[in-house]
Amino acid sequence: MIRVTMIEDEKEIAHFHSLFLKKVDGFELVSKALTFEEGIQQLKTFKPDLLLLDVYIGDQNGLDILKQVRLEERNIDVILITSANDTYTVQTGYRFGVIDYLVKPFTFARFKEALQRYQAMRQETQQGSFVQKEIDQFIQRTEKASAVEKRSFPKGITEVTAMRILHALAEAGEVWKTAAELEEATTISHVSLRKYLRFFDEQSFIQKDLVYLTHGRPFNRYRLSEQGREFLDKNDFV
Template sequence: MIKVLIVEDDPMVGELNKQYIHQMEGFTTVKVIKESENVLPYLEDAAVDLVLLDIYMPKMNGLELLKEIRNRNANVDVILITAASDREHIQKAMRYGAIDYLIKPFEFERFEEAVLRYKGRRSKWIQKDHMSQRDLDSWLRPSSEASPLPAELPKGLTKNTLHRVHKAIQARKGETFSTEDLSDATAISRVSIRKYLKFLSRIQYLEETLSYGVGRPIYLYQTKEGQDHVLHPYL
């Protein structure tokens, strides 16, 4: 079991990341720490494999903490999860040894990709005391080929319903919308609408973002310009 420490001062975001980890097989959250100055003492005594770290933290920011983790040779890997999107922060994170960098708000699929890639790399790393060049190349340069588009609608989706969903999206005229917005507009359940929106995001017709506001974070969607052609084979 891969032990994960979440370092996040926003309780809502920390809980969301904990829920994400809970969905991932082979991972467990050992603790959520809100104060960055408490991380180093915790790492001295606790067994932790992976740290999910925010940058914008009071007192000691995430990059300072990451640098100190490396200075102390702590045997942990770190993924940055932060709203910091400027080149300087990203470059420093890479130089200090972050293995991935997620910019808030992010989609669950990107989170899943990051932790599963880490799991795969870690598995290869601990299985061998020595690695061939081929082993090392596959570890350093994992395949990044995009999944091919499905030849037909996924099971459970229908052309008639997709057409209704598409018309409701077109009526938004490029404005962002939520699952609930489209459910109200089409009189289709939110569970069903969510399946269609995930499919439309997968084929790159919609852009999906996670919005943090008051209460529970919600997914927002918006059509991508010039992507109408990707939908035509399914209508």
């Protein structure tokens, strides 16, 4: 049985995640914390195998718990469950070894997939030693799973619309495009387009250049960044 601790400051969300966990065989919720300090104490007391960790815990950051767990070399695996989808949080989670990253809101199917993937990983890594082929297979499956997870978008951002805009930028190559030009190329409304461009900028998928005019207000123009091209190459499923 895999022992689980959950740190989530919203009672209702914690309740639903607890119900989700009960539906997946092989897992037991041994403790549930609503505050940062309570979470730290429960990790010391219960020594779980798996931590389901929120990032926004009151006015504190769950990433600090993740960093502390790694600094103290505790044998705890971590799944981030959060509404935080900014570049810093995603990269920090990856660098400090989270095994999965679930962006709220998510379905039970995605939650179950994350737990069962972790379950399989634990079983595969229980043997005493590995040959190179076994290590390669394990790493490749992990990287493939990460690539699939990168397809997830936050609430209000849809895959189809995002890919349509990214494709328009990709087709322009190195040519800068204004929002008006992208609006015409994609037939997406001005308000929606601005929302997606803000999201792409936060994820470093685009480059933004502010153009100043002799007369009139300055304006932004955009083109696809190298990171955006890599994302499009890996996730071009539309």
